Amino acid sequence: MTTIFAGREGKDTEKIRLDKYLCDLGAAPRSECRKLIRAGRVCVDGVTVTAPETKVEAASAAVTLDGERLAWKKYRYFMLNKPAGIVTATEDKRQKTVLDLLPPELQRLGLFPVGRLDRDTRGLLLLTNDGDFAHRVISPKFAVEKRYDARVEGTPDEADIAAFAQGLVLGDGTKCRPARLEITGQGACRVTVTEGKYHQVKRMLASRGKPVTELKRLSIGALFLPEELEEGGVRELAEEDLCRVFMVR
Ligand code: URA
DSSP states (O other), rough: OOOOOOOOOOOOOOOEEHHHHHHHHSSOOOOHHHHHHHHHHHHEEEEOOOTTTOETTTOOOEEEEEEEEEESSSSOOOEEEEEEBBBBSSSSSOOOOOGGGGGHHHHOOOOOOOOOOOOOEEEEEEEEOOHHHHHHHOOOGGGOOOOEEEEEEEEEOHHHHHHHHHHOOOOTOOOOOOOOEEEEEETTEEEESSSSTHHHHHHHHHHHTEEEEEEEEEEEEEEEOOTTSTTTEEEEOOOHHHHHHOOOO
8 A cells, every 4th residue: 555645734834814824723704813813812822912914834833722722734634424415516506515514613614525426426525625635536647446335226247347347438438447346235336436527437337227326435545434424424534544545445
């Protein structure tokens, strides 16, 4: 197994305004953070600072709120157990989005979904504010494995397994990379792909005459959705979780 990613910190010397620092942490909305600072509740390196525009060294400053030490991180990474019926977007005029499922302090972090799950697909979705990380997870160049459990009409067979392994060509001529298909039961299978074309798993199975009735993403790389994370639940990723994303299971 090779580890190629362990999360990124901001540049050591990066200086940011104190109110932004607090807001980035999810402490409160920016206007509230200004009030907290003006009220003398925030100390930087042991000194009370009451000017919200004061610049702090984000990575090294010791900042406290009401005496509690805060740890600033530029980049944040979360996993969400996405329920069906929610759109993978940052905003939508009519429908509930994955960001609407987050508590308010996380909604302020500028997170976006890493790739997309269909509205009716459930399971593991990553959220971050780190564009480079998202690119590495999504880009076929890095071939990160995404594993799905599907319920289908009919039952896949050995010919389907071979066709997936060969690399399917869909009805519209789209060529898919070789993928792994495992039969997990009557009308049930597991699919592992290393790319993320539009409705990819559904289209692959439909092309073999096995339309999908339910789809759930189980894992990305060697990072699995924990059983104890309930639908709609969110959890911040630790450094070792980030490494797992780029490991082969
Ligand atoms: N493939 C699909 O068809 N849908 C998803 O949501 C994810 C992968």
